[in-house]
Amino acid sequence: MxxxxxxxxxxxxxxxxxxxxxxxxxxxxxxxxxxxxxxxxxxxxxxxxxxxxxxxxxxxxxxxxxxxxxxxxxxxxxxxxxxxxxxxxxxxxxxxxxxxxxxxxxxxxxxxxxxxxxxxxxxxxxxxxxxxxxxxxxxxxxxxxxxxxxxxxxxxxxxxxxxxxxxxxxxxxxxxxxxxxxxxxxxxxxxxxxxxxxxxxxxxxxxxxxxxxxxxxxxxxxxxxxxxxxxxxxxxxxxxxADDALRRLSVITLGALAANAAYTTSSALEPGTIPTLDAGVSLRAALGAMLETGASRVCVMHEGREAAVLDLDTLRNAVRR
Amino acid sequence: MSWLVEHAGEIAARTLEHLWLCGTAFAIALAIALPLGLFAARRGRVGLPLIAALDAIYTIPSLALFALLIPLMGLGFWTAVTALVAYAQIILVRNVVAAVQSVPPWMIDAAQGLGMTPLQVFLRVELPIGAPVAIAGARVAAISIIAIASVAAWIDAGGLGTMIFAGIERQDIRLIAAGTLGIAALALIADGALRAAEHALRAPISPA
Known part of the structure; x- marks a missing residue:
C-alpha cells in the first residue's frame, strides 16, 4: 500500500x-x-x-x-x-x-x-x-x-x-x-x-x-x-x-450510462436480437456492435444480469456537449 | 649470434632497467591521472584549463623536457620518472575523462533511481562501462612511456636507451639494433597485455 x-x-x-x-x-x-x-x-x-x-x-x-x-x-x-x-x-x-x-x-x-x-x-x-x-x-x-x-x-x-x-x-x-x-x-x-x-x-x-x-x-x-x-x-x-466525439465515446462505459438510463429492461421486446455487452465495455465498442449488427439498441449486462437496454439516442446524448 | 650470447647479460639487465623505469612511471602516472581525470570529468569548468595545461606539457619535445628538469632535479632515475609521468598525464587524464563521459546520463539516473549509493554507482556502473575506454588510453600511454624512456639514458637513468646511445658512440649497429628491438618488444608486450584486459572488459557488452 x-x-x-x-x-x-x-x-x-x-x-x-x-x-x-x-x-x-x-x-x-x-x-x-x-x-x-x-x-x-x-x-x-x-x-x-x-x-x-x-x-x-x-x-x-x-x-x-x-x-x-x-x-x-x-x-x-x-x-x-x-x-x-x-x-x-x-x-x-x-x-x-x-x-x-x-x-x-x-x-x-x-x-x-x-x-x-x-x-x-x-x-x-x-x-x-x-x-x-x-x-x-x-x-x-x-x-x-x-x-x-x-x-x-x-x-x-x-x-x-x-x-x-x-x-x-x-x-x-x-x-x-x-x-x-x-x-x-x-x-x-x-x-x-x-x-x-x-x-x-x-x-x-x-x-x-x-x-x-x-x-x-x-x-x-x-x-x-x-x-x-x-x-x-x-x-x-x-x-x-475533447472535441472528438469518438474519443469521448471510448472513455465512457455502458455501465456509467446504464445507471441513469430511463428504462431498465425490455427483454420482451426482441430477445436475443440485439447485441449483449458487459457494463465495462466502452460506448465506442457498443456503437461498433450496433453498426455491425444493424441493431439500434444494446443490452447491458451487469454481473451476469440484464441491467439496461440503451439505444443510439442515449449514446448520442451522452457525447453531445 | 655469438655477439648476442656474449651480450645477453647486458641486454637482460638493460631490459629490466627499462621495465623498472617505465613500470614505476606508469604506476605513478596512473595514480595521479585517475583522481585528476575523475575530478576534471565531474567539474567541467576546472577540467578544461587542466587539460589545456597538460596539453602544453605534451608539446615540449622529450629531450628538452629532460634537459629542463636537470637543473631542478639533477641527473638520474627519478628525473626520468618525473618526465615520463608528466608526458603520460595528458593521455591518461583525457581518457579517464572520456571514460567517465562514455557512461550516458540515463544510466547513472537508472542506477541512482534503483537505490545505489554513490560508491555503488561508481563501482557497479561507471567503472565497468568506462574501464575499456580508460584502458585504451592506458595502452597509448604505456607505449609512449616505453618509447620516450629510451631518451632517459641520456640523463643517466639507464634502460635500453643506454645501448642505443653506446651504439651511436661506438658506431656499432648491433648495439643500436638490440636496444631498438628490445624497446619494440617491450612496447608490443605491454600493448598486448592491456589490449587483452580491455577486451576482457568489453566482451560482455557486445557479445559475438
Whole structure:
C-alpha cells in the first residue's frame, strides 16, 4: 500500500526563469494508476522524479503513506520504489538476470532467493526465463528490453512504481501489449503507479486518475471520462482532443450510462436480437456492435444480469456537449 | 649470434632497467591521472584549463623536457620518472575523462533511481562501462612511456636507451639494433597485455 501526497511542491532549476514545478498539490490514493500528461517541458518528469528524491524540491512537501519523504534516507526510499525510465535504462554490461537482480542484490538477498525471484519476474513480464536469463540487453528487441526494465523495477516487490515514458521507444503494437500487461500487473499487485507520458491515447487507456500538466502546474485532475467530457480549460480540451466525439465515446462505459438510463429492461421486446455487452465495455465498442449488427439498441449486462437496454439516442446524448 | 650470447647479460639487465623505469612511471602516472581525470570529468569548468595545461606539457619535445628538469632535479632515475609521468598525464587524464563521459546520463539516473549509493554507482556502473575506454588510453600511454624512456639514458637513468646511445658512440649497429628491438618488444608486450584486459572488459557488452 502506498499513497502519495504532493503539497505545494516547487522545483526551480538553477538559472531558470520560471519554476519547472510550480506549487503542485495532488493526492494519489493507494493502488491508483495515476498518469501525468502534458507537453514536453510541462514539468511532469520533474514532478515524477521528486517522489524518489532524484530531484530535490525547493518548496512544499511530499508524503508517502503520510510520511514526509524529506525525513527518509533517499537510498532506502528508492529501493522501495520501482523505477522505469525512458530509453529502457538497462545496464549493457549485465545480463538480463543480473539487471533484474540489481535491487534484490543491493538489499542483500541470498542468491537462491534472488534467482527464484528473477525467474518468477521474467515469467510475469512474459519472457521465458531459460531463454532470456543469460542474454545481454543488446541481444533483445526494444519491447523485450522494456519488459526486463519493468521486471527490474518490480524485483523487490515495491508497493509503488514510477514510470517515465516507459513505452516511448517501442512500436505501436508492442506498446499496446505492454500497456495491457502493465494494467494487468497493477491490478494483480495493487501497486500504486505514477506514470508519465505525452501520448494522449496511452494516458486515456491507462489512467484511473489523469493529471494534465502545463508550465509546471496542474491544469486539471480527474478520470479520463471526466476530463474528456468536462475539460476545465481550452488547453485541456485541445490537448486531449475533447472535441472528438469518438474519443469521448471510448472513455465512457455502458455501465456509467446504464445507471441513469430511463428504462431498465425490455427483454420482451426482441430477445436475443440485439447485441449483449458487459457494463465495462466502452460506448465506442457498443456503437461498433450496433453498426455491425444493424441493431439500434444494446443490452447491458451487469454481473451476469440484464441491467439496461440503451439505444443510439442515449449514446448520442451522452457525447453531445 | 655469438655477439648476442656474449651480450645477453647486458641486454637482460638493460631490459629490466627499462621495465623498472617505465613500470614505476606508469604506476605513478596512473595514480595521479585517475583522481585528476575523475575530478576534471565531474567539474567541467576546472577540467578544461587542466587539460589545456597538460596539453602544453605534451608539446615540449622529450629531450628538452629532460634537459629542463636537470637543473631542478639533477641527473638520474627519478628525473626520468618525473618526465615520463608528466608526458603520460595528458593521455591518461583525457581518457579517464572520456571514460567517465562514455557512461550516458540515463544510466547513472537508472542506477541512482534503483537505490545505489554513490560508491555503488561508481563501482557497479561507471567503472565497468568506462574501464575499456580508460584502458585504451592506458595502452597509448604505456607505449609512449616505453618509447620516450629510451631518451632517459641520456640523463643517466639507464634502460635500453643506454645501448642505443653506446651504439651511436661506438658506431656499432648491433648495439643500436638490440636496444631498438628490445624497446619494440617491450612496447608490443605491454600493448598486448592491456589490449587483452580491455577486451576482457568489453566482451560482455557486445557479445559475438
Amino acid at each position: 502506498a499513497s502519495i501526497r504532493f503539497e505545494g511542491v516547487r522545483v526551480v532549476y538553477p538559472g531558470a526563469a520560471r519554476a519547472a514545478v510550480d506549487g503542485v498539490t495532488l493526492a494519489i490514493p493507494s493502488g491508483c494508476f495515476a498518469v501525468l500528461l502534458g507537453p514536453s517541458g510541462c514539468g511532469k518528469t520533474t514532478l515524477l522524479r521528486t517522489v524518489n528524491r532524484l530531484q530535490p524540491i525547493d518548496g512544499g512537501r511530499i508524503e508517502i503513506d503520510g510520511r514526509d519523504t524529506a525525513g527518509l534516507d533517499p537510498i532506502v526510499l528508492r529501493r522501495r520504489i520501482g523505477y522505469v525510465i525512458q530509453a529502457v535504462g538497462l545496464f549493457p554490461h549485465l545480463t538480463v538476470a543480473q539487471n533484474v537482480a540489481v535491487v534484490p542484490n543491493l538489499l542483500g538477498w541470498d542468491s537462491q532467493r534472488v534467482s527464484e525471484r528473477v525467474d518468477a519476474l521474467l515469467a510475469q513480464v512474459s519472457l521465458d526465463a531459460q531463454a532470456f536469463r543469460d542474454r545481454y540487453p543488446s541481444q533483445l528487441s526494444g519491447g523485450q528490453q522494456q519488459r526486463v526494465g519493468i521486471a527490474r523495477a518490480l524485483a523487490a516487490e515495491p508497493s509503488m512504481l514510477l514510470m517515465d515514458e516507459p513505452f516511448g521507444a517501442v512500436d505501436a503494437i508492442v506498446r499496446a501489449s505492454l500497456q495491457q500487461e502493465t494494467l494487468a500487473l497493477q491490478r494483480r499487485t495493487g501497486a500504486t503507479i505514477l506514470f508519465v507520458t505525452h501520448d494522449v491515447d496511452e494516458a486515456l487507456s491507462l489512467a484511473d486518475m489523469l493529471v494534465v500538466m502545463r508550465d509546471g502546474h496542474i491544469e486539471q485532475t480527474g478520470t479520463p471520462a471526466e476530463i474528456l467530457t468536462h475539460p476545465a480549460t481550452p488547453f485541456v480540451a485541445e490537448l486531449v482532443d
